[in-house]
Amino acid sequence: MSDTRGLGRRETGGDPAAPAISTTDHIGLAETHSAHNYNPLPVVIAEGEGAWVTDVEGRRYLDCLAGYSAINFGHRNPELLAAAHRQLERVTLTSRAFYNDQFAPFVTSLADMVGKDQVLPMNTGAEAVETAIKVARRWAYEVKGVPDGDATIIVAGGNFHGRTTTIISFSQDPDAYGGFGPYTPGFRVVPFGDADAVEDAVDSTAAAVLVEPVQGEAGVIVPEPDYLPRLREICDRERALLIADEVQSGLGRTGTVVACEHTGVEPDAYLFGKALGGGVLPVSAMVADEEVLGVIKPGQHGSTFGGNALAGAMGRTVVRMLREGPYLENARTLGEILRTRLKEFVGGGVLSARTIGLWAGIDVDPSLATGRDLCERLAERGVLVKDTHGSTIRLSPPLVVSEEDLNWGLDQLGAVLADLRAGAA
Structure with missing residues (x-):
């Protein structure tokens, strides 16, 4: 995986023939003309492949939500x-x-x-x-x-x-x-x-x-x-x-x-x-x-x-x-890595973590952050997750995610938790 994860930029996203529209403009238009039945993170996705998506300005993100499991087999399989x-x-x-x-x-x-x-x-x-x-x-x-x-x-x-x-x-x-x-x-x-x-x-x-x-x-x-x-x-x-x-x-x-x-x-x-x-x-x-x-x-x-x-x-x-295909085995093998890595965070900003297969619910210490705040901080580091209630977030990356990328995403979670703990000290 390239070292430019989450850092790349390009002038346009999506259809290369379409005029460039910035993230801010996309969100502004959506907020004006769409019913507000969702509260999305401020990310405008233009492309996806495997476990990764790219926004309209060229920034790449590891998708750790996978459409609430709708994209189990990855983007553009x-x-x-x-x-x-x-x-x-x-x-x-x-x-x-x-x-x-x-x-x-x-x-x-x-x-x-x-x-x-x-x-x-x-x-x-x-x-x-x-x-x-x-x-x-x-x-x-x-x-x-x-x-x-x-x-x-x-x-x-x-x-x-x-x-x-x-x-x-x-x-x-x-x-x-x-x-x-x-x-x-x-x-x-x-x-x-x-x-x-x-x-x-x-x-x-x-x-x-x-x-x-x-x-x-x-x-x-x-x-x-x-x-x-x-x-x-x-x-x-x-x-x-x-x-x-x-x-x-x-x-x-x-x-x-x-x-x-x-x-x-x-x-x-x-x-x-x-x-x-x-x-x-x-x-x-x-x-x-x-x-x-x-x-x-x-x-x-x-x-x-x-x-x-x-x-x-x-x-x-x-x-x-x-x-x-290898999908069930991937979920079992990577799920064990997910379970083991999340254990490391319990007591260090995480109150509890539940896993089954490649699926996790993580309860963050509410004195450090809400689930929404944690998701926004992770997005800034190139990882997309979604909060559910209060200070709980869930992880459900596509079953095609690599071990390297999964570990990278968990590293970003660890870094965000460390930043939150430092800020609360």
């Missing part, structure tokens, strides 16, 4: 770009009024990879969750025999499953739900990691337990090893579906195809998104056996773009790459 180019030259969208020749290979390969029968493809992760809610309720009425309108779904506190009207109805984040009522009923929220609370909440009306195997937005919270097995036992005994939201945790992030593998638990349904589109376009899916997804009949659920030809080409390529 050659295999994914080749698959996209081939499909773009043929057909991109037919709608589900017809079959396309990418649909069957996509759904078959995805179902086979996780040992299920059927796939219901959608676009975004939130749509996958909405799909699961509808399917669970229909299953409760038609299969379990819950009286119509009485179905309940048990969810975990601190969850992040999306921001649709229904999903925010069981969020505990005031930014997500505040001021958007009235809220959708039918959910019971219990503490994450507390299987006893789930058991107390489940009754004859329970359609499903919906859970993230690892809570990403909450700060990469990894439950105790017996948590998911206990949920599986409860759902089996009480005849409720166990639905694993693997939108962030799945498809390689934790060093396994699905995070559920770490405890040997097989849920009744998996929800995928983000990395399933290879960082090229939104692709999501609910994957389950026919006895679950079979409750949905024509006209009862769908999406114009769900299962489109381009999405199918991307999804089937992602499945092949996971099965044949």
Whole structure:
């Protein structure tokens, strides 16, 4: 890797034929003409390759967020770009009024990879969750025999499953739900990691337990090893579906195809998104056996773009790459380096660090900095990360990141922490 990391400059970024627009001008225009539903770091990215991105002024950054795991395979991955180019030259969208020749290979390969029968493809992760809610309720009425309108779904506190009207109805984040009522009923929220609370909440009306195997937005919270097995036992005994939201945790992030593998638990349904589109376009899916997804009949659920030809080409390529490529091994090997290096920072500005695979949540001493402040300082040193709540940040670099670059990025974190400690002395 060149010694010019984070130091390069050029006059224009993006399209070389386009007029130069400075970072300040880009941000000013965006702030004027875009709704303020995000609070981005002051970085304007123009290009990306592998684990690195370049801004409009030529500065390079190590991407340690990877689109919240949507870019697990790196920016401009050659295999994914080749698959996209081939499909773009043929057909991109037919709608589900017809079959396309990418649909069957996509759904078959995805179902086979996780040992299920059927796939219901959608676009975004939130749509996958909405799909699961509808399917669970229909299953409760038609299969379990819950009286119509009485179905309940048990969810975990601190969850992040999306921001649709229904999903925010069981969020505990005031930014997500505040001021958007009235809220959708039918959910019971219990503490994450507390299987006893789930058991107390489940009754004859329970359609499903919906859970993230690892809570990403909450700060990469990894439950105790017996948590998911206990949920599986409860759902089996009480005849409720166990639905694993693997939108962030799945498809390689934790060093396994699905995070559920770490405890040997097989849920009744998996929800995928983000990395399933290879960082090229939104692709999501609910994957389950026919006895679950079979409750949905024509006209009862769908999406114009769900299962489109381009999405199918991307999804089937992602499945092949996971099965044949080095990505899972990379996540395991580099994840161990990440875990070991982060231990060095605990007590030196870091209160605690949680890792699983190539994914980490880091709680910074709030007397030193907020998470936002830490992210801004790291960006100045050429590393892009994102805060989540308070003084917690998370790291999720692409699975293609090299050991050298990962260590360099962690060195920058160490340098920022040292600067903060010096300033507080």
